[in-house]
Amino acid sequence: MSGEEKHKYTQEEKESVFESEFLPLVDSLYNFAYRLTLNEDDAKDLVQDTYMKAFRFIESFEKGTNAKAWLFRILKNSFINEFRKKSKEPSKVDYHEVEAFYNSDDVDEAITTDLRVETVQDMIGDEISNALNGLDVDFRTVIILCDLEGFKYDEMAKILNIPIGTVRSRLHRARNLLKEKLSRYAKKMGYL
Amino acid sequence: MKQDALSHDDCVKMLYQVIDNEVCPEEKERFHEHLKMCMPCFKEYNLEKAIRNMIRSKCKKREVPNDLVSSIKGKISNSGAV
Numbered sequence: 641m642s643g644e645e646k647h648k649y650t651q652e653e654k655e656s657v658f659e660s661e662f663l664p665l666v667d668s669l670y671n672f673a674y675r676l677t678l679n680e681d682d683a684k685d686l687v688q689d690t691y692m693k694a695f696r697f698i699e700s701f702e703k704g705t706n707a708k709a710w711l712f713r714i715l716k717n718s719f720i721n722e723f724r725k726k727s728k729e730p731s732k733v734d735y736h737e738v739e740a741f742y743n744s745d746d747v748d749e750a751i752t753t754d755l756r757v758e759t760v761q762d763m764i765g766d767e768i769s770n771a772l773n774g775l776d777v778d779f780r781t782v783i784i785l786c787d788l789e790g791f792k793y794d795e796m797a798k799i800l801n802i803p804i805g806t807v808r809s810r811l812h813r814a815r816n817l818l819k820e821k822l823s824r825y826a827k828k829m830g831y832l
Numbered sequence: 833m834k835q836d837a838l839s840h841d842d843c844v845k846m847l848y849q850v851i852d853n854e855v856c857p858e859e860k861e862r863f864h865e866h867l868k869m870c871m872p873c874f875k876e877y878n879l880e881k882a883i884r885n886m887i888r889s890k891c892k893k894r895e896v897p898n899d900l901v902s903s904i905k906g907k908i909s910n911s912g913a914v
Contacts, residue, residue: 658908663901670896684900691904695911757882765890772891786852787887793854812848819883 647699654698661707662694668708668789669715675784676719678773686723690715706795713799716781753823759831760822771821779814786811838866843873851880 649657669690673683693714694701701710772780785791785799793811797804838846843866849855850863867874 663904666901666904667893667896670900671894674894680897684897687900688904688907692907692911695908755879757878760879760882760886763886763890765892768886768890769892772887783887787884788891793852808849811852815848815880815883819879822883 647702649698654695657698657701657703658695662691662711665708665711669711672712672784672789673715673719675773675780675788676716676777677723682723686715686719689718689722693718708789709791709795709799712785712789712791713801716799717801753819755819755823755826759826762831763822763826767822767825771818771825774821775814775817778810779817782807782811782814783818838862840866840870840873843867843870844876847873847877847880851877851884 666687669687670683673686673690674680677683677686690711694711697714701707772783775783781800782796785796786793791799793804793807796807800807802810843863846855846859846863850860855863867877
């Protein structure tokens with residue numbers, strides 16, 4: 641994605657790209673929006689906003705490139721710029737501090753939990769979902785993009801506008817945090 | 833051509849990249865060679881796989897609200913008319 645290059649579209653072309661390439665992704669976009677905002681109305685607003693922007697800036701979309709990654713990027717940026725600003729509860733942690741810490745080398749250390757495969761498989765959907773939703777939004781996001789939406793690291797780097805090494809370390813940290821949550825949960829329920 | 837076996841530390845670093853299919857086939861093979869000999873890695877790999885599968889199967893897709901697409905189309909055709 642060069643990003644800067646503009647493509648002239650006629651009105652019909654705009655409508656056809658919108659109809660055939662963008663609208664079929666509404667399901668994935670809505671689910672992503674919901675997992676970011678954890679609220680149905682906010683998710684709807686965010687998706688509408690994303691489509692409005694996509695239509696307005698359609699000339700920076702190169703036909704034949706990955707429309708899904710492009711739309712996810714717009715949605716993620718809208719979330720950061722508008723939604724997060726409005727949100728009543730400000731982020732509890734200083735993000736840059738967290739990032740600096742988590743990008744340090746010790747990120748690659750394996751954390752050992754006493755979680756076992758069978759324990760995980762016995763968990764019901766709500767437990768997994770709650771553990772995921774309980775992660776800080778930046779950590780939640782990488783897991784959603786990678787595990788639920790199947791994006792590759794390079795696509796995630798573009799969507800999130802971060803270097804690929806940061807994608808890798810953030811994902812690593814996110815998964816460790818998720819494992820810790822699941823393990824704590826399993827202990828509480830007496831599974832472990 | 834036989835390459836040196838991976839160290840345990842290398843393997844730990846590679847684990848997620850293997851699971852996410854972000855390594856080349858040769859690296860993947862070396863990783864799986866290591867798994868045959870290393871019980872902690874083997875267990876960790878299976879646990880991570882199980883968590884991935886649970887996330888995929890248990891985090892249910894939410895239904896898109898009925899009026900969402902029509903409301904998007906409405907807004908677009910209004911703005912397109914300008």
